[in-house]
Amino acid sequence: xxxxxxxxxxxxxxxxxxxxxxxxxxxxxxxxxxxxxxxxxxxxxxxxxxxxxxxxxxxxxxxxxxxxxxxxxxxxxxxxxxxxxxxxxxxxxxxxxxxxxxxxxxxxxxxxxxxxxxxxxxxxxxxxxxxxxxxxxxxxxxxxxxxxxxxxxxxxxxxxxxxxxxxxxxxxxxxxxxxxxxxxxxxxxxxxxxxxxxxxxxxxxxxxxxxxxxxxxxxxxxxxxxxxxxxxxxxxxxxxxxxxxxxxxxxxxxxxxxxxxxxxxxxxxxxxxxxxxxxxxxxxxxxxxxxxxxxxxxxxxxxxxxxxxxxxxxxxxxxxxxxxxxxxxxxxxxxxxxxxxxxxxxxxxxxxxxxxxxxxxxxxxxxxxxxxxxxxxxxxxxxxxxxxxxxxxxxxxxxxxxxxxxxxxxxxxxxxx
Amino acid sequence: xxxxxxxxxxxxxxxxxxxxxxxxxxxxxxxxxxxxxxxxxxxxxxxxxxxxxxxxxxxxxxxxxxxxxxxxxxxxxxxxxxxxxxxxxxxxxxxxxxxxxxxxxxxxxxxxxxxxxxxxxxxxxxxxxxxxxxxxxxxxxxxxxxxxxxxxxxxxxxxxxxxxxxxxxxxxxxxxxxxxxxxxxxxxxxxxxxxxxxxxxxxxxxxxxxxxxxxxxxxxxxxxxxxxxxxxxxxxxxxxxxxxxxxxxxxxxxxxxxxxxxxxxxxxxxxxxxxxxxxxxxxxxxxxxxxxxxxxxxxxxxxxxxxxxxxxxxxxxxxxxxxxxxxxxxxxxxxxxxxxxxxxxxxxxxxxxxxxxxxxxxxxxxxxxxxxxxxxxxxxxxxxxxxxxxxxxxxxxxxxxxxxxxxxxxxxxxxxxxxxxxxxxxxxx
Numbered sequence: 001x002x003x004x005x006x007x008x009x010x011x012x013x014x015x016x017x018x019x020x021x022x023x024x025x026x027x028x029x030x031x032x033x034x035x036x037x038x039x040x041x042x043x044x045x046x047x048x049x050x051x052x053x054x055x056x057x058x059x060x061x062x063x064x065x066x067x068x069x070x071x072x073x074x075x076x077x078x079x080x081x082x083x084x085x086x087x088x089x090x091x092x093x094x095x096x097x098x099x100x101x102x103x104x105x106x107x108x109x110x111x112x113x114x115x116x117x118x119x120x121x122x123x124x125x126x127x128x129x130x131x132x133x134x135x136x137x138x139x140x141x142x143x144x145x146x147x148x149x150x151x152x153x154x155x156x157x158x159x160x161x162x163x164x165x166x167x168x169x170x171x172x173x174x175x176x177x178x179x180x181x182x183x184x185x186x187x188x189x190x191x192x193x194x195x196x197x198x199x200x201x202x203x204x205x206x207x208x209x210x211x212x213x214x215x216x217x218x219x220x221x222x223x224x225x226x227x228x229x230x231x232x233x234x235x236x237x238x239x240x241x242x243x244x245x246x247x248x249x250x251x252x253x254x255x256x257x258x259x260x261x262x263x264x265x266x267x268x269x270x271x272x273x274x275x276x277x278x279x280x281x282x283x284x285x286x287x288x289x290x291x292x293x294x295x296x297x298x299x300x301x302x303x304x305x306x307x308x309x310x311x312x313x314x315x316x317x318x319x320x321x322x323x324x325x326x327x328x329x330x331x332x333x334x335x336x337x338x339x340x341x342x343x344x345x346x347x348x349x350x351x352x353x354x355x356x357x358x359x360x361x362x363x364x365x366x367x368x369x370x371x372x373x374x375x376x377x378x379x380x381x382x383x384x385x386x387x388x389x390x391x392x393x394x395x396x397x398x399x400x401x402x403x404x405x406x407x408x409x410x411x412x413x414x415x416x417x
Numbered sequence: 418x419x420x421x422x423x424x425x426x427x428x429x430x431x432x433x434x435x436x437x438x439x440x441x442x443x444x445x446x447x448x449x450x451x452x453x454x455x456x457x458x459x460x461x462x463x464x465x466x467x468x469x470x471x472x473x474x475x476x477x478x479x480x481x482x483x484x485x486x487x488x489x490x491x492x493x494x495x496x497x498x499x500x501x502x503x504x505x506x507x508x509x510x511x512x513x514x515x516x517x518x519x520x521x522x523x524x525x526x527x528x529x530x531x532x533x534x535x536x537x538x539x540x541x542x543x544x545x546x547x548x549x550x551x552x553x554x555x556x557x558x559x560x561x562x563x564x565x566x567x568x569x570x571x572x573x574x575x576x577x578x579x580x581x582x583x584x585x586x587x588x589x590x591x592x593x594x595x596x597x598x599x600x601x602x603x604x605x606x607x608x609x610x611x612x613x614x615x616x617x618x619x620x621x622x623x624x625x626x627x628x629x630x631x632x633x634x635x636x637x638x639x640x641x642x643x644x645x646x647x648x649x650x651x652x653x654x655x656x657x658x659x660x661x662x663x664x665x666x667x668x669x670x671x672x673x674x675x676x677x678x679x680x681x682x683x684x685x686x687x688x689x690x691x692x693x694x695x696x697x698x699x700x701x702x703x704x705x706x707x708x709x710x711x712x713x714x715x716x717x718x719x720x721x722x723x724x725x726x727x728x729x730x731x732x733x734x735x736x737x738x739x740x741x742x743x744x745x746x747x748x749x750x751x752x753x754x755x756x757x758x759x760x761x762x763x764x765x766x767x768x769x770x771x772x773x774x775x776x777x778x779x780x781x782x783x784x785x786x787x788x789x790x791x792x793x794x795x796x797x798x799x800x801x802x803x804x805x806x807x808x809x810x811x812x813x814x815x816x817x818x819x820x821x822x823x824x825x826x827x828x829x830x831x832x833x834x835x836x837x838x839x840x841x842x843x844x845x846x
Contacts, residue, residue: 340541343494343496343497344496344538344541344542345541347492347494347496347542348541348542348543350492350494351429351455351492351542351543409543410541410543413540413541413543414541415537
């Protein structure tokens with residue numbers, strides 16, 4: 001029987017949210033008890049608050065290898081997406097997305113479509129990662145914003161971001177395909193901001209293509225960085241182990257220049273995002289980012305091993321198919337089961353104290369197969385039975401084995417075919 | 418295996434929770450009885466299709482269910498069964514109306530959704546028992562499960578459960594079936610359940626305001642057709658906008674001026690005609706049924722008498738089983754009944770126990786009972802002579818209401834000797 005209070009014990013839904021890290025709890029407890037003021041105030045209370053935000057800004061920037069001034073704090077990843085997409089939406093610009101993108105990205109596209117912002121969707125490969133050439137092709141010939149998920153929340157597939165950025169630069173005419181400018185170093189060695197500012201001064205350029213990277217599932221799990229000055233990346237605090245209510249948009253210089261703020265009425269965040277800052281959420285995000293960054297290599301290794309241990313157990317069952325690619329997020333194992341609906345399996349596992357999901361939380365209430373599963377061409381017999389186990393920093397080997405045992409029991413209740 | 422009347426302490430029981438007071442109290446009673454209770458709400462229809470709240474199954478109702486589950490300390494899940502429901506209930510509902518029949522979707526829902534889909538889900542959740550808030554009683558007597566009317570006769574829902582056989586009854590509980598509605602509400606208040614004074618759902622759950630005709634027109638506009646209203650002789654008296662708008666016995670909506678009141682006496686999907694006649698044309702003594710089920714699993718013998726309810730709000734009329742072949746049967750009423758509507762269910766009762774039932778087909782051509790050729794099954798021991806011949810047929814002033822939306826009122830006649838046919842002692846296979 002499950003202990004309803006023992007949530008973190010059998011918790012396998014880190015891609016929906018992570019438990020708050022102990023380091024974060026400690027840090028925000030201190031903020032709660034210290035007297036801090038409005039970060040916009042002139043006095044000592046204001047300074048104290050500003051210092052906390054400044055520290056968090058450095059921590060967030062450090063996680064993605066950016067400059068602190070590139071970081072804009074928001075109320076979460078959804079708002080950060082809205083800021084980037086909405087902030088760059090204008091007549092004549094095209095938004096290029098993949099079919100596997102998160103619903104919030106697509107919803108933002110729809111929101112601005114009436115203003116002459118066109119939307120084009122390209123396909124994904126069998127692991128759910130967007131096809132780089134298709135994206136670049138769709139972006140060519142017009143002023144575009146390409147928006148992709150760094151890692152897909154349902155499958156864990158990781159996009160080859162550097163290849164994409166390179167392909168977009170070539171499409172935009174900055175570089176002939178396959179060639180580098182004389183004396184140019186390998187693009188990976190160069191500071192992307194430098195490269196961008198050089199190009200801006202060169203004069204002869206094609207239509208500008210900007211790149212938005214939804215990194216909500218990727219930060220803290222795989223190394224994440226801005227691949228060029230014409231890029232922006234977004235993420236949330238709670239998925240890193242912070243608290244909900246804070247996120248960040250990290251803007252390359254080429255993007256910051258063009259961005260229209262979505263929330264106005266104050267000068268916070270360089271007037272890019274008005275409103276008194278969510279001090280607790282921001283501090284939490286910073287501490288979570290720093291902690292996750294410090295542990296990234298060790299944790300991704302540890303989690304990948306646990307992920308494979310889980311798959312080794314699960315793969316012994318009849319009628320299961322792996323969906324997550326081995327090269328995808330180290331913490332995500334998505335698989336499909338034949339003969340039982342996702343919603344039923346999730347309920348049954350919940351009764352045993354294990355928390356899993358089927359994909360994005362929004363899809364959980366319905367047995368409708370997600371558009372991602374259709375996009376990757378999953379066998380129809382399996383589409384209704386997709387489960388996602390996503391682990392994290394508090395997951396243990398015992399929990400993994402416990403989940404496997406519970407799953408074995410649940411799948412044993414399938415009717416003989 | 419020995420049939421068990423009740424689960425063992427700590428055994429897992431799934432309870433269907435609509436968010437209404439009946440299923441809320443049912444859940445509470447199960448928790449009190451010491452079982453491991455799991456609450457399940459079923460999403461059956463699209464909420465946006467319902468502009469009013471007829472009291473069931475909106476997202477708000479599911480939140481109510483979840484709140485009650487939280488108060489009781491039990492897990493709660495919402496399962497989306499819209500696809501099943503569309504296929505098993507809504508589809509047939511629309512098809513029946515278009516075929517000139519009057520459907521009974523709640524019976525199909527009970528059979529397919531509550532006692533098939535839900536039982537399957539329960540099994541997948543490791544539960545061998547399912548409970549609902551139905552007003553009906555289920556007892557274990559002499560090794561056999563019986564389905565009886567709910568203690569509260571004004572709320573009795575046994576009619577809708579006639580498709581339940583031994584297998585279904587073996588694993589189903591009706592915790593509030595032995596209670597009066599007022600008692601249920603009182604328990605809800607005592608327990609502090611938020612749904613204590615929630616209004617009862619009165620209508621079919623997927624159609625708002627009882628607007629069945631509009632629903633059918635919206636779902637299948639290409640299949641609704643206008644046609645003629647004719648009398649028994651075939652004379653055209655007027656026009657109608659679709660046979661799906663009518664049910665047998667209906668008086669309103671004909672738009673025909675006549676000396677004597679006219680009632681719908683027949684619906685013909687092939688010719689798209691609505692046939693009307695006087696009140697006497699609504700009477701019939703014979704009933705033909707398909708899909709007949711017997712609660713005990715054994716058919717009654719031809720010649721046996723029992724009470725038959727031809728609608729939910731029908732108190733029943735004494736009839737004799739005249740034909741029984743596989744899942745086909747015919748009964749003859751001791752006294753003619755009014756407005757037999759094909760598509761409705763006829764449920765057989767012996768006192769307060771449901772003994773079986775079937776689906777009403779068009780009137781049999783022959784009024785003479787045909788003798789079954791099939792060999793008898795051993796063990797049919799029902800003795801028809803102990804039946805009383807009054808008290809269970811007409812009671813004065815009962816209203817015909819419910820899904821048929823009919824205007825006809827049933828004639829109340831005191832019961833007389835049934836004159837049971839002595840033909841065909843052979844029960845059906």
